[in-house]
Amino acid sequence: MRIDHRQAWDLLCSMDRILLLTHRLPDGDALGSIYALYLVLKSLGKTVRCETDAIPSSLRVAVIPCDEPAFAPDHVVAVDTGDRKLLNDELNERYGDRVDLCIDHHGTHVPYAEYTLVDPTAAAASEVLFDMLKLAGFVLTEPVARELYIGISTDTGCFRYGNTTAKAMRAAADLMECGIDTEYLNTELFETKTREYAAFERLALNALRTYFDGKCAVMVVTRAMYEESGLDEADDKAVNALPRQIQGVYVGVTVKEKKDGGFRVSMRSKEPFDAAAVCAALGGGGHRLAAGCELTGTAEEVTNIILNAVKPAIEKIG
Amino acid sequence: MRIDHRQAWDLLCSMDRILLLTHRLPDGDALGSIYALYLVLKSLGKTVRCETDAIPSSLRVAVIPCDEPAFAPDHVVAVDTGDRKLLNDELNERYGDRVDLCIDHHGTHVPYAEYTLVDPTAAAASEVLFDMLKLAGFVLTEPVARELYIGISTDTGCFRYGNTTAKAMRAAADLMECGIDTEYLNTELFETKTREYAAFERLALNALRTYFDGKCAVMVVTRAMYEESGLDEADDKAVNALPRQIQGVYVGVTVKEKKDGGFRVSMRSKEPFDAAAVCAALGGGGHRLAAGCELTGTAEEVTNIILNAVKPAIEKIG
Numbered sequence: 298m299r300i301d302h303r304q305a306w307d308l309l310c311s312m313d314r315i316l317l318l319t320h321r322l323p324d325g326d327a328l329g330s331i332y333a334l335y336l337v338l339k340s341l342g343k344t345v346r347c348e349t350d351a352i353p354s355s356l357r358v359a360v361i362p363c364d365e366p367a368f369a370p371d372h373v374v375a376v377d378t379g380d381r382k383l384l385n386d387e388l389n390e391r392y393g394d395r396v397d398l399c400i401d402h403h404g405t406h407v408p409y410a411e412y413t414l415v416d417p418t419a420a421a422a423s424e425v426l427f428d429m430l431k432l433a434g435f436v437l438t439e440p441v442a443r444e445l446y447i448g449i450s451t452d453t454g455c456f457r458y459g460n461t462t463a464k465a466m467r468a469a470a471d472l473m474e475c476g477i478d479t480e481y482l483n484t485e486l487f488e489t490k491t492r493e494y495a496a497f498e499r500l501a502l503n504a505l506r507t508y509f510d511g512k513c514a515v516m517v518v519t520r521a522m523y524e525e526s527g528l529d530e531a532d533d534k535a536v537n538a539l540p541r542q543i544q545g546v547y548v549g550v551t552v553k554e555k556k557d558g559g560f561r562v563s564m565r566s567k568e569p570f571d572a573a574a575v576c577a578a579l580g581g582g583g584h585r586l587a588a589g590c591e592l593t594g595t596a597e598e599v600t601n602i603i604l605n606a607v608k609p610a611i612e613k614i615g
Numbered sequence: 616m617r618i619d620h621r622q623a624w625d626l627l628c629s630m631d632r633i634l635l636l637t638h639r640l641p642d643g644d645a646l647g648s649i650y651a652l653y654l655v656l657k658s659l660g661k662t663v664r665c666e667t668d669a670i671p672s673s674l675r676v677a678v679i680p681c682d683e684p685a686f687a688p689d690h691v692v693a694v695d696t697g698d699r700k701l702l703n704d705e706l707n708e709r710y711g712d713r714v715d716l717c718i719d720h721h722g723t724h725v726p727y728a729e730y731t732l733v734d735p736t737a738a739a740a741s742e743v744l745f746d747m748l749k750l751a752g753f754v755l756t757e758p759v760a761r762e763l764y765i766g767i768s769t770d771t772g773c774f775r776y777g778n779t780t781a782k783a784m785r786a787a788a789d790l791m792e793c794g795i796d797t798e799y800l801n802t803e804l805f806e807t808k809t810r811e812y813a814a815f816e817r818l819a820l821n822a823l824r825t826y827f828d829g830k831c832a833v834m835v836v837t838r839a840m841y842e843e844s845g846l847d848e849a850d851d852k853a854v855n856a857l858p859r860q861i862q863g864v865y866v867g868v869t870v871k872e873k874k875d876g877g878f879r880v881s882m883r884s885k886e887p888f889d890a891a892a893v894c895a896a897l898g899g900g901g902h903r904l905a906a907g908c909e910l911t912g913t914a915e916e917v918t919n920i921i922l923n924a925v926k927p928a929i930e931k932i933g
Contacts, residue, residue: 354862456774456787457805459798463788469774470784480777484885487775491862492829495820502817511810544672544809567802 298412302429305414308398309338309374315345316370318392320383322531323349325451325486328359330376330400330422333444335363337435344368350385353532358485359447361440372397375410377422377448379403400425420465423448427468442475447482455487494535497526501536501551507543508604509611514540515603517596518553530556541565547614548572548607552592552599559593562603569614575606616730620747623732626716627656627692633663634688636710638701640849641667643769643804646677648694648718648740651762653681655753662686668703671850676803677765679758690715693728695740695766697721718743738783741766745786760793765800773805812853815844819854819869825861826922827929832858833921835914836871848874859883865932866890866925870910870917877911880921887932893924 300308309315317335319327331347338345346365373396378384381393399410402425404417419425423445430437437445449469453461456469473479490498505516516539523530533553540549547570551563562579565587566572572588579602581590592599618626627633635653637645649665656663664683691714696702699711717728720743722735737743741763748755755763767787771779774787791797808816823834834857841848851871858867865888869881880897883905884890890906897920899908910917 456784457801461791461797461801463791466774466784466788466791470781470788473779473781473784479779483775483779488856488860489862490860492825495823495861499817499820499823502813502820505813505817507810538806542806542808543813544807 299408300412300414302414302425302432305398305400305412306429306433308412309334310341312372312374312397313343314368314371315343316373316392317345317347318373318375318378318384318388318396319347319349320378321350321385323352323356325356325359326421326423326448327377328352328356329444329446329448329451330426332359332361332363333423333426333441333448334374334376334400336361336438336441336444337430340438340441346370348388354491355486355489355532356447358482359444361444375399375401376426377401377403379405380407381409400429418462418464420460420462421449421452423452424465424468427472431471437472437475439476442472443477443482446472446477446479447486450479450483451486455483491528491532493526493528494532497522497528497533498536498539500526502539505540507546509608511543511545512547512611512614513550513604513607514543514546514548515550515552515600516540517600518551519596520554520556537563537565541567547611548575550603550607552596552603554596555591559591560596560599562590562592562599564588564590570607570610575610579603579606617726618730618732620732620743620750623716623718623730624747624751626730627652628659630690630692630715631661632686632689633661634691634710635663635665636691636693636696636702636706636714637665637667638696639668639703641670641674643674643677644739644741644766645695646670646674647762647764647766647769648744650677650679650681651741651744651759651766652692652694652718654679654756654759654762655748658756658759664688666706672809673804673807676800677762679762693717693719694744695719695721697723698725699727718747736780736782738778738780739767739770741770742783742786745790749789755790755793757794760790761795761800764790764795764797765804768797768801769804773801809846809850811844811846812850815840815846815851816854816857818844820857823858825864827926829861829863830865830929830932831868831922831925832861832864832866833868833870833918834858835918836869837914838872838874855881855883859885865929866893868921868925870914870921872914873909877909878914878917880908880910880917882906882908888925888928893928897921897924 317331319331373392375396396410398412401415402419402422406415416425427445500522507514537551548566553561564572573585576588576590579590635649637649691710693714714728716730719733720737720740724733734743745763818840825832855869866884871879882890891901891903894906894908897908
């Protein structure tokens with residue numbers, strides 16, 4: 298059942314012995330929203346604990362001490378989790394069918410909780426929480442504001458992505474006034490790369506080639522690059538942005554060799570290049586400016602398939 | 616004479632045949648503020664023109680058509696220019712002693728205009744203009760908002776740097792509501808590298824080495840890298856940020872070979888490492904987390920001088 302911010306707040310206030318969950322492979326908004334809600338509920342005198350997947354070292358600034366002993370929860374609340382399948386398998390099995398409340402911002406939300414507060418116009422689950430707390434007149438403390446800022450800033454790429462709204466900017470402004478050190482947080486969150494990622498990025502950039510007068514860039518990432526850098530595959534997403542960053546490039550393609558053979562292709566484009574159409578023709582799909590597909594063959598064969606596929610659209614740009 | 620926002624607006628309204636100037640090597644705020652003011656004054660029916668240095672291709676999104684024929688100005692207004700010496704030499708000679716009004720945000724402002732509106736708490740000159748226009752009740756059009764957004768977003772590193780205030784965030788929020796395409800602007804301004812810079816960065820990253828258990832990173836940039844990439848020295852600043860970005864690095868050092876021999880050293884650090892103290896001991900200076908000096912010798916000798924200089928401070932961190 299869909300409920301609004303006020304109803305969600307009243308529901309939370311009526312609960313005790315609460316278990317908080319968020320999605321697997323937690324990102325900044327998963328952690329920002331779960332820890333902010335934890336701190337709020339603690340300050341209301343509730344017994345509450347969090348269960349999360351392993352937290353990537355890049356997000357250790359989000360972590361707060363929550364050393365609650367395990368207890369059998371009377372209530373289960375999930376944040377930033379648009380589908381119960383996005384909980385890790387163990388948590389989904391144990392709690393997926395008994396979530397009392399979910400607070401989320403995904404337009405693709407698949408309802409699973411008894412009560413659901415979802416606002417797809419919010420840039421982050423942390424923004425939904427911010428709205429709820431503001432409406433409830435809850436006075437934000439610095440630690441709560443810090444977590445909500447982490448959630449909103451990471452989900453918007455530090456206010457850079459297309460989901461950044463004027464409302465999200467104003468929420469961040471209110472949070473900044475609670476005394477958080479945003480300069481420190483922004484450096485840790487947006488100006489820091491793990492050693493493994495830095496090594497991987499360097500190797501990948503060395504493999505970047507441009508075609509069609511620099512209108513297309515292709516970067517082939519091999520298994521050897523994962524091995525040499527020590528990077529875990531789960532942490533390799535950010536390189537997908539690199540080929541399109543070069544001025545004059547309309548379509549940037551990252552081709553990643555899979556563990557079990559074959560290649561994952563990520564295609565990012567700029568108007569008027571339609572990456573979704575090209576990837577669909579190659580058996581994949583996605584959005585107009587960010588799409589993907591899978592291909593088999595040698596790295597050279599796959600590169601040629603891609604170059605042949607993008608060529609007509611690039612020639613049309615002229 | 617210092618004046619406030621209201622007085623500056625009244626002064627502008629009383630002027631006509633206005634020449635607008637900004638500082639040499641214009642950045643996003645220089646262009647955002649000069650073009651925003653140009654559009655505002657045009658909309659008031661004024662005869663107005665801009666004179667700027669060559670505009671870097673990375674900022675071409677800021678440029679608007681202003682094809683005014685040259686006219687002998689009755690009034691001269693400078694924006695974002697904290698010292699008349701920051702005008703290019705020709706403009707400084709012709710107009711530096713007859714600037715009627717300067718609108719600026721630099722705490723280091725050296726007065727040179729007859730009337731000066733300077734707000735050092737503003738993140739950008741464009742924010743000072745925004746405040747003035749808001750106070751005056753001027754209804755922002757999309758093109759004016761776009762220029763002011765470019766100014767504020769570039770001077771704050773897209774709301775990432777320490778100068779980003781809650782007030783600057785709210786100004787940006789108001790500007791976003793004027794219908795500007797911030798997703799497009801942010802991609803062009805913050806997700807785009809020239810081909811030459813991308814090639815230069817790749818070469819520089821290949822030269823990055825870490826020391827002292829990864830607490831120090833040193834990147835030696837040679838003349839050959841400028842030649843191979845084709846990058847102009849004026850566009851090489853952004854690489855200075857790279858060494859410190861690696862997780863675990865307390866001090867990131869960029870060592871750039873100068874045209875005429877010797878090396879420029881840029882040192883960026885994280886707390887508790889005091890880069891200013893180390894650079895001062897090497898004959899340079901700067902801020903605690905961003906300092907510099909100049910050294911002579913071979914690349915290897917210079918690297919050793921730096922490693923010896925940073926060693927005691929790194930050992931103290933432990």
